[in-house]
Amino acid sequence: MPRGHKSKLRAREKKRQAQNETKALEDAQATAADHPSQNLPAMGTEGPPLSYQGAAAAAFTDAHGAGEGNPSSPQASKSLSKDPLTKKVILLVRFLMEKYQMREPVTKADMVNSVVKAYRNHFPEILKRASALLELAFGVDLKEVDPIRHCYAFINKLDFSVDEGFLHADSMPQTGFLMMVLSVIFLKDNCASEEEVWEVLNMMGVYADKTHCIYGHPKKALTQDFVQLKYLEHRQVANSDPPRYEFLWGPRAHAEFTKMKALEFLATISDSTPSALSPWYEEALREEEERLQARMAARAQSRARAAEAPAPSES
Template identity: 50%
Template sequence: KSPQCTPDQHLQTQSETQGLESAQVTKPVEETLSSLSALLISATANPENVLIDALDRKVAFLVNFLLMKYRMKELVRKADIWKMIIQDDEDHFHEIFLRACEHMEMIFGLDVKEVDPTRHCYGISIKLGLTYDGMMHPPEGLPKTGLLILILAEIFMNDNCVSEEEVWKVLSKTKIYSGQMHFIYGHPKELVTKYLVMEKYLEYRQVADSDPARYEFLWGPRAHAEVRKMEILEFLARVHGTEPQSYPSQYEDALRDEE
């Protein structure tokens, strides 16, 4: 049974808590997305006209390389990263690789993990057991799972139901706006209210008795089938350097979900 949103009076009493929880969900994404946007643009620009740190440029090139390998469904060999990206910058390999993997995780919703320690090969997979990467939706070829995870986390952290206004307020902190084209997510409004609903990851419905009409989001059936709430909570706790138990109400909800 789908959970019901509380009345407006309850929403007002929860506003401070929601604001704190929303900030906890979006801050790592905001920082990473802002960084990645600058890096990807700068990495393809004329180096004579762009002053950018050499490490940042290599992080951006590695992100593009990893995305190419993901699209081709190929393993990533450490030797290829050395040859194509790192070259003579051996001392900074670990930093470059970790930062690129963070971008892949936070923005594209993809995990980069070593799958063959002997040959030093890495596989790239969608986070949290999701089976959707959004590459078929415009702009084609760019994974959009990061946005889906962000919205699912926002819903979960707000008692499993969140208003559309709150979703766009949260996304605006990461410079994702309803009516503005995004270099990764295309038309965000269309992606969120059409494609993610059509894929059954989100439920988008009118708030009961609202006039003028207001809308709210819940997890869709596909999200419930594929995602464990505890995984969402563990992910949020990890990026904030804390423990799932730091969010008592969500932790109890996640435990019930495990039963």
Template identity: 50%
Template structure:
């Protein structure tokens, strides 16, 4: 699986600021660090707001523009638009399986579409649901990396590392076992089958016929190369998708 992504760019500047002490003394240095911390918190919230705004556009199948994002979401942080937009786009792709594509560079107009060309639309008319295609793509990648078939044990080990646990309701993906062993099997994106001659009985996952029809191994490998240094865990935690160490120990 892709290596874990480091801290977002906005947190790096805080570290850099603390390494160079202001000559004005401890007081001015602390004031500067406090101001920087407040800015990073504000930018992180703006990124989350932009993700929510773009998910609404995705649900309604509406395009958007840079001007609309600036006026509706970014507002007084327009100078920071490039980093906010970049991280929001990464979050949409890695967590939700949604790509932000610029279709008119002159007007900075964007449309939102499912990553890798998958047509699965799980949102339907449920206003409380969120796209789950990001998890499906993670499974397709895992199966490919494991030699076109992944054991159930390997799948749950990978999902546990993302905070997606068997039998535990997830804030984004719902009940994961039903999703991956029933819904996506019925939708023919996955095959979930008994390993021949296994004793005790073991199961494995393979690509289903619909996955083969809508995407391809080269496309998935290209996707893996693009996201090699990134990981959805960094963004899942922002949406309550990863349990804290304290919760795990409880």
């Protein structure tokens, strides 16, 4: 095959791969407007629809005052006045944030009587959307732990419990921010340049040079905090002049997060399923199988050691 034709084929393949990556990120940022049952606010788009950070930011700034460098807030305020159901979602997010910060339990009765009120017939939908915003913006799951009394508990997607000092100044975790970055790294063949990461974060209204009302100082979090906690590796690209930098998963991310969790996170944003994000789904499945085999091997080794151990002597 002529060399020129080979070059064209390689260029075409690179372009196709880039288009696939872009589509995956766009799907992850798509609004759920195409899926009325979910109807999650839009992410990374201009105009009235709220981004999930914008929705959470609206609740956050309502509770704590306007945040510096938060371009989403004006749009959030406009959108709230147009949709009473969305307003209830935002108010419920605010209520749940306060409960999380106070480490207080939550019940259905609390949510209905304090927030939902006249919209109690819409409670399942309001709770579903508010729970999704909590998960996406903060990496916090709201789980029903007592189906009889309808009691709920907050569960962090990653284990920040050993790093209490790493919480936001107002005690909301930065887990959702970290999970988005880890997901972007996975989509970029497990190694993403700083430019690629910030391109996605900018679409979310998160900028390196601006304090964010939810995530504080994003650049410091990425290049210092997450690195110190071993969730991220931040290294110089080999032979780059001027120096350029890239991100990889750190050892703690490999221990507490998985590629399948990354796809589940992205699928939640796009109201899709992990299997729809091919070929990353196949890679995630391979990792799940490898983890399962490693666990089985560890159990077998543990049993073998126990069987070989000498029996305790009788006195």
